[in-house]
Amino acid sequence: MWIDTHCHLDAAEFAGEQTLVAAAAQQQDVSWIVIPAVARANFATVAALAAQLPNCTYALGIHPLYVPQAEEADLLALRNTIAAALADPRFVAIGEIGLDFFVPGMESGPLRDKQEHFYVEQLKLAREFDLPVLLHVRRSQDILLKHLRRIKVQGGIAHAFNGSFQQAEAFIGLGFRLGFGGAMTFTRALQIRRLAAELPLDALVLETDAPDMAPAWLHPDINQPQQIPRIGAVLAELRGMAVPELAQATAANARAALPRLAALA
Ligand SMILES: [Zn+2]
Secondary structure, X not given: OEEEOOEOXXXXXXXXXXXXXXXXXXXXXXXXXXXXXXXXXXXXXXXXXXXXXXXXXXXXXXXXXXXXOOOHHHHHHHHHHHHHHOOOOOEEEEEEEEXXXXXXXXXXXXXXXXXXXXXXXXXXXXXXXXOOEEEEEEOOHHHHXXXXXXXXXXXXXXXXXXXXXXXXXXXXHOOEEEEEOHHHHOOOOHHHHHHHXXXXXXXXXXXXXXXXXXXXXXXXXXXXXXXXXXXXXXXXXXXXXOHHHHHHHHHHHHHHHOHHHHOOO
16 A cells, blocks of 8 residues: 655645545555645635545645745634544645745845744644644755754654655654655666665655656656555666565554554554
8 A cells, every 4th residue: 555645635736636636546556645735824724625535634734835935823823723633544744845945035134033933923823733744855964853853743754855864864763754755766866766765664755746846757747646656666676676565664654754644444
């Protein structure tokens, strides 16, 4: 079995097609899909998708690229939504949260400060409720790590990981797994492929980030969670492993990173 640890199934690209997309993934043995929230406006949507679709779970959080429009009251709404969601077994993590210093205007000034504020406050919620976090990491590894050293959470997944081996080891040391997906399928992505090939197997999980991050064979079409086995086969090849073993190991890692998902049947 496979697990897609990061898929934006509520995105506009999948409008009206979510049931088909989730079922196509299940036919490819993708037993679980994690749907992260991005803003207060989609908390109810991701929860409803997970309730309707047999292989879907969800996370709750405010994505760094949605922080510019977010209000302070959204953090209180998030806290209340998390407290209520604890009764829902399909709720598995805080996310997607993090810092994006790649998008122009987000890397300095008031938007950087606001991003850090929302990230820190959401880490505190993860600590308060003892939940794993799904991290968005873009040109922000060291600042994310700085706050993780200060605000201890149980761990989680650094999604679409790209960085140095030293940064990867720092995340792993803080209890994180690293998410690999479509980017790894491009032969020119030398650093990501080296990380995927050489990091300890128990640190790796698979993800699509669908509809984004289409693998090489789909690009520039939209990505879908049914691509996970083929993406996993690329990782198996990079590591010189058999595909079934890689599937089993990465699914076990996803369960270890997301204990509430592991508790599902
Ligand atoms: Zn995402």
